[in-house]
Amino acid sequence: MSRKRKIDSECRVFNQQWTSDYLFVQCKEKAVCLICQESVAVFKEYNLRRHYESRHKDKFSFLTGQVRTDKIAKLKHELETQQNSFIKQKHLNISSVRASFQVAKLIASSGKPFTDGEFVKQCLTAVVKEMCPEKADLFSAVSLSAPTVTRRVEEMGDNLHLQLQTQTKRLCSFSLSLDESNDVRDTAQLLIFIRGTNDKFEVTEELAGLQSIKGTTTGEDIYRKVHQTVADLDLDWAKLVSVTTDGAPSMVGSMKGVIARINREMSERGHPRLIAIHCLIHQQALCCKAVKWDSVMEIVVSCVNFIRAHALNHRQFQDFLSELNADYEDVLYHTEVRWLSRGRVLKRFNDLLPEINTFMLSKNKAVPELTDEEWKWHLAFLTDVTDLLNSLNVQLQGKGRLISDMHSYVKAFEVKLGLLLKHVKEKNFCHFPTTQKRAAEVPSLGFPAEKCAEALEILQCKFQVRFQELHAHAKDIRLFQNPFAADIDCIDPIYQLELAELQNFDNLKDVFKSSTLVDFYASLPGETYPNLHTLKMTTIFGSTYICEQTFSRMKQLKCPTRSRLSDEHLHHLLRLTVTNMEPDIDSLVSQKQAHSSH
Numbered sequence: 001m002s003r004k005r006k007i008d009s010e011c012r013v014f015n016q017q018w019t020s021d022y023l024f025v026q027c028k029e030k031a032v033c034l035i036c037q038e039s040v041a042v043f044k045e046y047n048l049r050r051h052y053e054s055r056h057k058d059k060f061s062f063l064t065g066q067v068r069t070d071k072i073a074k075l076k077h078e079l080e081t082q083q084n085s086f087i088k089q090k091h092l093n094i095s096s097v098r099a100s101f102q103v104a105k106l107i108a109s110s111g112k113p114f115t116d117g118e119f120v121k122q123c124l125t126a127v128v129k130e131m132c133p134e135k136a137d138l139f140s141a142v143s144l145s146a147p148t149v150t151r152r153v154e155e156m157g158d159n160l161h162l163q164l165q166t167q168t169k170r171l172c173s174f175s176l177s178l179d180e181s182n183d184v185r186d187t188a189q190l191l192i193f194i195r196g197t198n199d200k201f202e203v204t205e206e207l208a209g210l211q212s213i214k215g216t217t218t219g220e221d222i223y224r225k226v227h228q229t230v231a232d233l234d235l236d237w238a239k240l241v242s243v244t245t246d247g248a249p250s251m252v253g254s255m256k257g258v259i260a261r262i263n264r265e266m267s268e269r270g271h272p273r274l275i276a277i278h279c280l281i282h283q284q285a286l287c288c289k290a291v292k293w294d295s296v297m298e299i300v301v302s303c304v305n306f307i308r309a310h311a312l313n314h315r316q317f318q319d320f321l322s323e324l325n326a327d328y329e330d331v332l333y334h335t336e337v338r339w340l341s342r343g344r345v346l347k348r349f350n351d352l353l354p355e356i357n358t359f360m361l362s363k364n365k366a367v368p369e370l371t372d373e374e375w376k377w378h379l380a381f382l383t384d385v386t387d388l389l390n391s392l393n394v395q396l397q398g399k400g401r402l403i404s405d406m407h408s409y410v411k412a413f414e415v416k417l418g419l420l421l422k423h424v425k426e427k428n429f430c431h432f433p434t435t436q437k438r439a440a441e442v443p444s445l446g447f448p449a450e451k452c453a454e455a456l457e458i459l460q461c462k463f464q465v466r467f468q469e470l471h472a473h474a475k476d477i478r479l480f481q482n483p484f485a486a487d488i489d490c491i492d493p494i495y496q497l498e499l500a501e502l503q504n505f506d507n508l509k510d511v512f513k514s515s516t517l518v519d520f521y522a523s524l525p526g527e528t529y530p531n532l533h534t535l536k537m538t539t540i541f542g543s544t545y546i547c548e549q550t551f552s553r554m555k556q557l558k559c560p561t562r563s564r565l566s567d568e569h570l571h572h573l574l575r576l577t578v579t580n581m582e583p584d585i586d587s588l589v590s591q592k593q594a595h596s597s598h
């Protein structure tokens with residue numbers, strides 16, 4: 001039995017003579033009639049001749065010679081013009097949709113309402129009418145209505161989520177950072193950030209999810225949301241290294257906290273316990289509270305509130321400073337929840353102390369402490385200590401900080417505390433600029449060395465207790481931070497043979513000195529150093545800084561004037577705001593058709 005003949009297998013090609021004989025040209029994979037633009041799918045002379053003789057022979061058979069050639073050229077030109085106009089229109093449609101996506105992205109990342117798209121279009125239209133009115137129709141085709149901008153944001157957010165799912169599937173290990181806060185409508189929002197590395201030691205740090213919690217916020221509630229996020233990204237629990245939290249009972253409770261529940265999950269699956277990190281910045285802030293010094297802070301806050309809380313007093317004080325040509329124009333409010341607030345308030349208050357005292361007397365509000373010599377010593381010393389604590393706080397802040405660097409800053413500050421304590425007992429103020437300045441004005445005999453030393457001892461004790469868990473991982477951190485300085489006899493046996501080889505390769509020593517830690521480990525051959533190449537310290541979040549930073553952004557996005565913003569839209573907006581990825585607008589545009597907004 002003969003098999004059915006396939007036309008494609010005949011490899012028919014278009015014969016150029018058919019253009020002259022039957023007025024057909026080749027267009028892509030079809031033969032197109034120059035007269036009626038109908039196409040014939042198969043390059044077969046019989047089909048073209050039948051079409052020509054049945055449709056056009058009566059009108060065009062009399063054309064011969066040069067006349068026929070000219071007519072064919074004219075028909076070709078008309079067909080090309082028509083096709084070009086279609087192509088141009090298609091490109092314009094694609095450009096208008098791309099522009100719509102780009103504007104929606106700018107609106108989302110800048111925290112503007114979705115309805116601002118219409119205002120942007122009005123601005124574009126006004127500019128075009130003035131600058132190039134002939135192109136007004138092009139800009140009117142860009143769709144920027146509120147529903148369109150909303151859809152664009154949703155689509156870009158979903159696209160970023162798909163990209164993240166693709167990236168997380170390639171991770172060799174990952175860690176999570178969790179923090180929970182209420183939005184403007186008192187909905188509890190749980191932020192979950194992920195940081196992981198793949199087999200090429202490329203670091204991914206992205207927003208894994210924003211989970212809204214409508215009811216209670218117990219450890220069980222938060223754990224369920226974390227479990228949901230892990231499942232949504234198809235993450236392997238075996239690759240989880242650590243979880244960083246703010247240290248709240250719902251997070252670190254020994255029985256019902258999130259960490260405890262995750263560890264039970266890990267045990268049930270046969271995986272090792274994770275490394276639990278209490279945000280180092282938060283712990284440092286808690287250490288700072290040990291140095292309360294209420295006798296100073298109560299007076300400072302009272303005076304600042306007297307000046308700032310009354311509009312008339314505030315205006316008069318600013319005018320007073322202006323008349324005196326003071327270095328500052330105002331005093332600062334103290335906000336307890338802001339870590340750097342106290343240091344800045346104290347420094348400003350100390351610098352403006354004479355002006356503040358004069359102003360308070362002019363208001364018949366005498367404050368004896370402002371002229372008390374011992375109190376001034378306390379103020380100067382507290383200003384210096386708080387400034388040192390603020391410097392450490394700033395060092396610990398920042399996106400993408402490695403746990404090894406943060407550990408080094410903490411260790412260095414603990415050493416500084418020992419040195420400062422010794423200097424205070426000796427009344428050596430070389431590292432206390434405000435106190436040293438005061439000592440130059442009055443004899444240092446009145447300096448309360450015992451009380452100041454006691455404050456530093458309390459601070460030193462708090463640091464030792466608070467960072468005890470961090471120091472327990474010092475050996476692993478040190479190995480990651482500098483494998484060439486590690487003692488082979490004191491490390492885990494799985495690293496010993498690799499470390500022996502690594503420490504005797506001078507080329508790798510040069511690479512280590514000239515590159516970052518992440519780049520260095522990325523350069524290690526995985527087949528030679530399989531265990532060192534997969535050191536997991538890179539993934540650990542040392543703090544919840546990235547969560548705190550994102551919560552600040554959330555407060556701007558979902559403010560009182562946008563309180564009806566849905567949780568889903570808030571999630572998309574935050575993802576577009578904090579991501580390191582770019583939405584794949586080309587793939588999104590390919591699925592769209594341009595529609596002008598109304």
